[in-house]
Amino acid sequence: MTTEYVLTLDCAEGPGIVYAVSGFLAERGCDIIDIKQFGDRRGGHFYMRVHFEAPGDEQGSADAADRLREEFAPVSSKFGMEWTLRPAGEKTRVLLMVSKFGHCLNDLLFRARIGELPVEIVAVVSNHEDHRGLVEWHGIPYHHIPVTKENKPEAEAKLLTLVDGYGVELVVLARYMQVLSDQLATKMSGRVINIHHSFLPSFKGAKPYHQAWERGVKTVGATAHYVNAELDEGPIIAQQVIEVDHTHSPEDLVAVGRDAECKALSNAVRWHCEGRVILNGNRTVVLR
Template identity: 75%
Template sequence: MSTGPLTPSAKVPANPQEGGSFILTLDCNESPGIVHAVAQYLLDHGCYIVDIKQFGDQLVRHFFMRVHFIAGVGGPSPEDLRQEFAPVAQQWGMNWRLEPQVRKERIMVMVSKFGHCLNDLLFRARTGELPVEIVAVVSNHETHRDLVDWHGIPFHHIPVTPETKPAAEAELLTLVEEYKVELVVLARYMQVLSDNLTSVLSGRAINIHHSFLPSFKGAKPYHQAYDRGVKTVGATAHYVNAELDEGPIIAQQVIDVDHTFSPADLVAVGKDAECKALTNAVRWHAEGRIILSGNRTVVLR
């Protein structure tokens, strides 16, 4: 949508890359005039709104917004846009982020023995389907080294035992800093992170749990589902916090099953749901579509 006529000096580029395509994500206390303030700022800077998503949560009186916009040819740089938007954000008490649309999120994938989610992420990142750069893969097993090496990505084997866990997590944080990791993705990484590590990675770590949370938490959820005779199995991608499988939910997928499915059958069909839920969560995070709101998420799609 357009907010109105462009300023005379602005020109919408035929190719968005000529002028620069950006994503602005924000949230703040609800108040009249927020949308107008953002649209006026963009208009004043010769920017064209391509897509806008917004949500006002009436229960908590909080406002969420994501704007995809294009700067005119020869328009301001990302740094200029951020600097000049800062007073608007301060006036309305906004939490906000402004990034180029083409920017790729730097992610580190962690995995144990099950490699289906890792393989899916590697493929989608390699083909450009996901706007991410997988800068490293960490595992407590050597199982997937050859696969990761084939993709030309650094593989780090960090074994974990109760005695070595503090040192292993310290090594992990060193890698996060070394590779300038922006998002850690637990792609069936079957180790429980410490409270200290989850605190450091708050809002920057996504886990895939192989059940439709809040049902069947913890170990062997497909076996728990079989024991209960479920008619659907699912997977849940969520941000990691100190409570096991309790973090804010981002994406979920379900698959219909029936009484003929054994626990092994449920594990097999559930892999598709896991890959899809995790892919969606990583994509939406990288595209700036997720805003945390307490123990919930707002996903502006």
């Protein structure tokens, strides 16, 4: 009987890191299934993701995972690593947020339902009632939290109560058209992914497709990024582009951009939940 795990780590670059990690696994009879690494010489930093199989454990055993974490601690301490170790395929508890545009919501619900994404969607929050029927058809709780300038602190407090109550590990803004407060964005740094319907850093803010049309662009795109206190400035995880031309109206750009939005967001969610994304300041390293 074996169990598969994913170890993701980063630390200052230096000799012996790969040797120490692979030696640790070899000593315990583990078999490396997949390994990705990147040594950033410019930044002096090292990143690694190891998917491995460990012998003799009951699949999904929390005790076995805790034992591996405890045994790996001296290795991580020696190199000053930031690291996580989780059973491969373990589902991340995700809360989705949406406003009126439902294409990204529908896409994520479908991909989760067929097992394409390693997520458990525990709830959906919206400032509108439009998608209650769709969400509840999937058997997922739907929470309507209206947002105005006057009640925004109260609305965000309700959101945080849901995050705590459901044990949420990741919040996904699936075309949620409200700006999170600086306090909330800071509190949940690295735990909120947004889809922006533009190829950032161009065309930030409202109506980016209309901005793109005004500039006569030949491609439109979408950007999935972590949310921080700066509007549309968070570290980028995934991007998609689609070619267009002068015959496309702003409405046409909106229509063709939906596919890019869905693909960029689903990629970002999957890579985050598979332990492939490592934050480095305002940049990310994605070990695919």
